[in-house]
Amino acid sequence: MMEKSYEALIEIVGPKYVSNQPEEVFFYSRDPGISEPHNPDFVVMPGTTQEVQEIVLLANREKIPIVPMGASLSLAGLCIPLRNGIVLDMKRMNRILEVNETSRYVLIEAGVSHGVLQSYLNKNYPRLMHSIPDAPPMNTIGGNMALFGSGHLSQETGFHTEMVQGLEVVLPTGEICYTGSCSVVPKWFARGPLPDLAGLFLGWLGTTGIITKLSIRLYPKPRKKDVLIFVTENPDFIPDIVYNITETKMAEDINIFAQPKPDWAEGFQQTAIYITGNSEEEMSFKRGLIRRSLHKYIHNKKGGFMFVLPMMKPGMMESPIRELSRFADVEKGGGFEYIGVIIAIEDFPQLYRDAVEIAAKYRPKWSIMCRVIGRGHSIMFSYAWPFNRANPEDMEKARKALFESNASGLRNGGVIWKPDIEGQSMMMKMMDPNTVHLLQKIRKTLDPNDIMNPGNWEIS
Ligand SMILES: Cc1cc2nc3c(=O)[nH]c(=O)nc-3n(C[C@H](O)[C@H](O)[C@H](O)COP(=O)(O)OP(=O)(O)OC[C@H]3O[C@@H](n4cnc5c(N)ncnc54)[C@H](O)[C@@H]3O)c2cc1C
Numbered sequence: 001m002m003e004k005s006y007e008a009l010i011e012i013v014g015p016k017y018v019s020n021q022p023e024e025v026f027f028y029s030r031d032p033g034i035s036e037p038h039n040p041d042f043v044v045m046p047g048t049t050q051e052v053q054e055i056v057l058l059a060n061r062e063k064i065p066i067v068p069m070g071a072s073l074s075l076a077g078l079c080i081p082l083r084n085g086i087v088l089d090m091k092r093m094n095r096i097l098e099v100n101e102t103s104r105y106v107l108i109e110a111g112v113s114h115g116v117l118q119s120y121l122n123k124n125y126p127r128l129m130h131s132i133p134d135a136p137p138m139n140t141i142g143g144n145m146a147l148f149g150s151g152h153l154s155q156e157t158g159f160h161t162e163m164v165q166g167l168e169v170v171l172p173t174g175e176i177c178y179t180g181s182c183s184v185v186p187k188w189f190a191r192g193p194l195p196d197l198a199g200l201f202l203g204w205l206g207t208t209g210i211i212t213k214l215s216i217r218l219y220p221k222p223r224k225k226d227v228l229i230f231v232t233e234n235p236d237f238i239p240d241i242v243y244n245i246t247e248t249k250m251a252e253d254i255n256i257f258a259q260p261k262p263d264w265a266e267g268f269q270q271t272a273i274y275i276t277g278n279s280e281e282e283m284s285f286k287r288g289l290i291r292r293s294l295h296k297y298i299h300n301k302k303g304g305f306m307f308v309l310p311m312m313k314p315g316m317m318e319s320p321i322r323e324l325s326r327f328a329d330v331e332k333g334g335g336f337e338y339i340g341v342i343i344a345i346e347d348f349p350q351l352y353r354d355a356v357e358i359a360a361k362y363r364p365k366w367s368i369m370c371r372v373i374g375r376g377h378s379i380m381f382s383y384a385w386p387f388n389r390a391n392p393e394d395m396e397k398a399r400k401a402l403f404e405s406n407a408s409g410l411r412n413g414g415v416i417w418k419p420d421i422e423g424q425s426m427m428m429k430m431m432d433p434n435t436v437h438l439l440q441k442i443r444k445t446l447d448p449n450d451i452m453n454p455g456n457w458e459i460s
Pocket residue numbers: 067068069070071072073074075078079090110111132133134135136138139140141142143144145146147148149150151204205206207209210211212324325328453
């Protein structure tokens with residue numbers, strides 16, 4: 001049967017884009033995080049929506065699991081084929097199909113990476129930009145939407161999923177389906193006013209269908225950018241600081257960092273406030289309002305702006321921030337995973353204290369990295385743990401740190417973002433039973449043969 005399926009896959013995409021060779025499936029059996037590897041039976045790279053459809057129809061006939069994959073950079077094992085089968089690598093579906101300059105959206109195939117779209121816009125539409133996550137640039141936009149990502153414009157505009165205006169999806173049973181305005185007219189400018197079907201696919205980790213095309217919002221690109229760093233020594237101040245800055249509506253992005261290295265940084269919280277504008281006058285006005293919003297902290301000697309050397313600014317202001325990817329390999333062992341938790345602003349201090357405590361138990365090198373989402377409606381709080389894959393003892397400590405981070409996030413009122421299998425299971429245990437039932441009912445209805453990324457969003 002395996003041989004028959006292999007031949008059928010070659011028939012669909014051609015021999016160059018299917019593999020069952022051990023040295024190739026090896027790379028698809030794992031990701032940079034801590035999850036246990038599992039080999040797929042086949043790796044397939046479709047080039048068109050029709051090829052995706054044919055692969056899905058084949059998988060239904062033969063009951064073969066399918067795991068859609070972008071760059072597999074979730075770090076949480078979300079593309080590891082837990083029940084073997086096909087890993088569907090979407091990277092060949094990388095065409096930018098339309099830019100609507102006036103209504104500011106771009107229609108792309110799901111395998112377009114954030115890096116490619118960023119370069120394309122810089123070159124061809126220098127007045128437009130999209131929101132960029134701090135992940136390595138090869139991460140795909142389809143994958144980022146399937147896991148509910150966020151990026152450098154999320155402070156102003158919300159989660160990336162809120163920027164999706166239309167989807168083309170191959171359902172688990174093979175039908176090609178559209179959501180949003182494009183399902184009615186040949187334009188991809190809005191999600192409504194229709195029943196919001198995009199929600200059936202965003203945040204579902206590839207368990208309800210394969211996104212093949214999508215349109216996302218573009219935004220005007222300001223000519224100038226600057227960063228201010230506000231330093232405090234007490235995490236209890238952070239909710240009020242975020243409240244004050246967001247009240248001014250002057251910041252494009254707000255990130256909060258804490259780490260034990262270099263030595264001078266230990267014990268401090270650094271709030272990076274990014275401002276953008278089109279003239280020095282506008283920038284200076286925004287800087288002034290932000291500085292004034294935090295004046296009471298400076299007056300009471302509870303915080304202050306750090307002097308940032310001009311030579312350091314370009315690195316701090318790039319999107320994505322390359323320094324974060326470098327930190328991921330700080331242990332030089334090629335292992336990195338972070339637990340991201342979406343929290344209400346007021347819960348920051350307790351998560352911060354837990355993170356420092358978990359680090360003290362298990363991880364000498366660590367970082368807390370947070371992004372304010374949607375003008376202070378929530379924070380993406382992350383406990384980031386690099387580890388050395390060549391050292392089993394270190395791996396075990398990292399595993400414990402990740403487990404405790406998931407538990408801390410939930411205990412303190414957060415919702416785990418891009419949850420690994422353990423995190424999904426912890427959340428489903430706490431979830432309202434009718435909601436769990438609804439999740440399972442939707443999955444069963446859309447995917448009666450249970451082939452889509454099995455193991456995820458599933459009750460074990
Ligand atoms: C240093 C570092 C920094 C990061 N910073 C950020 C950040 O700022 N913001 C952020 O959002 N993320 C961040 N990430 C996490 C992650 O890399 C990104 O979210 C990334 O966009 C995921 O895209 P991907 O292509 O790697 O998805 P994958 O990991 O390949 O896939 C993610 C999930 O989506 C499913 N999937 C993939 N493609 C499709 C599709 N076409 N249709 C349906 N389902 C699909 C997969 O099955 C999987 O469940 C960071 C990661 C690292 C290593």
